Amino acid sequence: MGQITLSGVTKRFGETEVIPPLDLNIEDGEFVVFVGPSGCGKSTLLRLIAGLEDTTAGHISIDGKDATGLPPAKRGLAMVFQSYALYPHMTVRKNIAFPLRMAGMAKDEQDRRVEAAAKVLNLTSYLDRRPGQLSGGQRQRVAIGRAIVREPAAFLFDEPLSNLDAALRVGMRLEISELHERLKTTMIYVTHDQVEAMTMADKIVVLNAGRIEQVGSPLELYRTPRNLFVAGFIGSPRMNLISGPEAARFDAHTIGIRPEHIGVHPTLGDWRGVVGVSEHLGSDTFFHVHETGLAESLTVRAGGEVPIRHGDTVFLTPDASKIHRFDQNGLRL
Amino acid sequence: MARAVSTSRKAVNTALAWGVALLIAFPILWTFLTSFKPEPQAVASPPVWFGFDWTVRNYVDVQNQRDYFDYFWNSVILALGSTALGLVIAIPAAWSMAFVPGRRTKDLLMWMLSTKMMPGVAVLVPIYLIFIQLGLLDTRIGLVVVLMLINLPIIVWMLYTYFREIPGEILEAARMDGASLGREILYVLTPMAIPGIASTVLLNIILAWNEAFWTIVLTTTNAAPLTKFISGFSSPQGLFYAKLSAASTMAIAPILIMGWFSQKQLVRGLTFGAVK
Numbered sequence: 001m002g003q004i005t006l007s008g009v010t011k012r013f014g015e016t017e018v019i020p021p022l023d024l025n026i027e028d029g030e031f032v033v034f035v036g037p038s039g040c041g042k043s044t045l046l047r048l049i050a051g052l053e054d055t056t057a058g059h060i061s062i063d064g065k066d067a068t069g070l071p072p073a074k075r076g077l078a079m080v081f082q083s084y085a086l087y088p089h090m091t092v093r094k095n096i097a098f099p100l101r102m103a104g105m106a107k108d109e110q111d112r113r114v115e116a117a118a119k120v121l122n123l124t125s126y127l128d129r130r131p132g133q134l135s136g137g138q139r140q141r142v143a144i145g146r147a148i149v150r151e152p153a154a155f156l157f158d159e160p161l162s163n164l165d166a167a168l169r170v171g172m173r174l175e176i177s178e179l180h181e182r183l184k185t186t187m188i189y190v191t192h193d194q195v196e197a198m199t200m201a202d203k204i205v206v207l208n209a210g211r212i213e214q215v216g217s218p219l220e221l222y223r224t225p226r227n228l229f230v231a232g233f234i235g236s237p238r239m240n241l242i243s244g245p246e247a248a249r250f251d252a253h254t255i256g257i258r259p260e261h262i263g264v265h266p267t268l269g270d271w272r273g274v275v276g277v278s279e280h281l282g283s284d285t286f287f288h289v290h291e292t293g294l295a296e297s298l299t300v301r302a303g304g305e306v307p308i309r310h311g312d313t314v315f316l317t318p319d320a321s322k323i324h325r326f327d328q329n330g331l332r333l
Numbered sequence: 334m335a336r337a338v339s340t341s342r343k344a345v346n347t348a349l350a351w352g353v354a355l356l357i358a359f360p361i362l363w364t365f366l367t368s369f370k371p372e373p374q375a376v377a378s379p380p381v382w383f384g385f386d387w388t389v390r391n392y393v394d395v396q397n398q399r400d401y402f403d404y405f406w407n408s409v410i411l412a413l414g415s416t417a418l419g420l421v422i423a424i425p426a427a428w429s430m431a432f433v434p435g436r437r438t439k440d441l442l443m444w445m446l447s448t449k450m451m452p453g454v455a456v457l458v459p460i461y462l463i464f465i466q467l468g469l470l471d472t473r474i475g476l477v478v479v480l481m482l483i484n485l486p487i488i489v490w491m492l493y494t495y496f497r498e499i500p501g502e503i504l505e506a507a508r509m510d511g512a513s514l515g516r517e518i519l520y521v522l523t524p525m526a527i528p529g530i531a532s533t534v535l536l537n538i539i540l541a542w543n544e545a546f547w548t549i550v551l552t553t554t555n556a557a558p559l560t561k562f563i564s565g566f567s568s569p570q571g572l573f574y575a576k577l578s579a580a581s582t583m584a585i586a587p588i589l590i591m592g593w594f595s596q597k598q599l600v601r602g603l604t605f606g607a608v609k
Contacts, residue, residue: 050509051508052505073508073511078510079506085503085505087506087507088503098507098512098520102512102516146506
């Protein structure tokens with residue numbers, strides 16, 4: 001079980017309010033991702049749930065029981081840190097067994113669980129090495145192993161992949177998703193990378209300056225962002241935002257259109273512009289179109305091989321059914 | 334050609350280093366030589382360097398007058414006792430300063446260090462009176478406490494510096510893994526800080542061993558360590574340089590040998606943070 005409820009949770013460091021009162025419900029077995037720009041309070045929120053920081057006000061309950069004042073050890077949660085936080089003086093085996101040893105588990109049961117976790121994570125041949133003798137990916141797997149042996153109520157991940165190189169990151173992303181499918185345990189995952197958020201989450205919590213901007217499934221956030229912040233944050237490349245007369249035409253203060261919902265044609269279309277930099281990814285091409293008179297630059301996604309060059313004049317046509325409308329407060333209309 | 338220049342420079346540097354080392358070690362070497370001289374040759378002017386009648390008579394005389402081992406054991410007990418007691422107090426203190434610093438932590442550290450700048454003699458009278466009132470004069474326990482207090486600022490500072498190098502996330506991981514505060518310090522922090530703790534222990538033993546002011550003032554016989562042993566030969570029967578030298582050599586030999594074997598650890602400890 002791993003149902004976590006936050007009600008009115010607040011965190012202040014001295015005079016600075018990092019997390020204004022916040023409510024959130026995380027269902028058992030969910031993969032929840034906290035995403036937001038640097039300094040938005042997502043890591044602090046995770047640390048509040050872990051018990052590594054004390055709440056200034058509000059309540060945290062885990063499986064219906066109040067955990068607000070409990071020390072981290074008593075909450076039944078496991079955490080994987082960005083820096084892996086392995087014990088450098090212990091072998092991989094002892095690292096993974098450490099929480100079991102702290103729980104006073106019998107030695108043979110400890111061994112059995114460590115072997116099982118090592119098998120799942122492909123660490124069997126490294127059990128007698130020390131963390132210093134492992135690569136980054138292996139270390140992260142040890143950190144995950146240390147978390148899973150305890151069979152916790154929930155896993156907390158604090159930007160676990162940001163120290164890995166790009167290729168390894170994609171691999172570990174799949175491994176963690178796979179692990180969630182197999183264990184069906186609640187996972188709370190903090191990241192600033194919205195691609196990680198979109199690909200892994202059942203539910204995304206978008207945070208900005210300590211406030212929850214929107215909670216929903218990845219596609220909900222993609223299709224119906226509640227405000228300009230979410231619209232700009234979710235989706236890569238970013239949604240194009242246009243204000244002024246063109247937005248007024250759609251009866252809105254600001255309109256948003258995603259790069260993939262704009263058609264490009266050399267002679268026909270609604271908006272005229274000049275192509276600046278093009279990014280060719282093979283499967284896709286992203287054009288940055290300038291001099292449209294609408295915004296400084298519009299990003300447009302086209303197919304893999306489009307014969308358009310730097311400096312060409314093009315015409316853009318937005319898919320009217322995919323236009324997002326926002327009022328002057330930035331809220332969705 | 335370039336090679337020849339660098340070789341000769343190396344030779345000069347080596348000679349200079351030896352010169353400085355000899356200069357610094359000269360008093361100890363001289364004491365060592367004097368301890369093997371007959372008394373008249375010990376005070377001869379001009380001094381006799383090596384051509385004297387080597388004898389171990391001084392050592393025998395010193396040992397016959399006072400039992401070296403009584404003093405030796407007191408020194409060992411005071412040095413180890415004050416170090417152990419200091420660690421018991423300093424490890425939690427340094428832990429809290431390094432991992433849960435408050436607004437005044439830096440000030441507190443500076444204040445602790447500033448007490449080392451105060452001349453000990455300034456508090457001689459109050460401490461002496463306290464020792465009389467509590468019946469601690471000439472007791473090992475009293476001296477262990479005083480030596481511990483004298484060196485506590487240095488122990489806390491050194492441990493604080495080491496603990497600061499340990500990433501806080503590792504301790505948080507231990508907390509998440511179910512370790513209580515005591516177990517976190519015992520199983521995670523202390524093993525990771527072993528090199529630092531070892532350096533601190535070594536340095537503190539040396540400082541406690543060599544401490545002469547309080548150990549001489551606050552003891553007579555029962556708790557008297559080797560510093561008192563040396564001073565005992567300095568005046569009562571007039572100045573017998575050879576015997577005094579023999580007593581000094583006996584007193585400093587153990588710590589010199591310990592220092593020699595642990596110099597690598599000590600240097601690492603003293604320069605920690607500075608060179609990394």
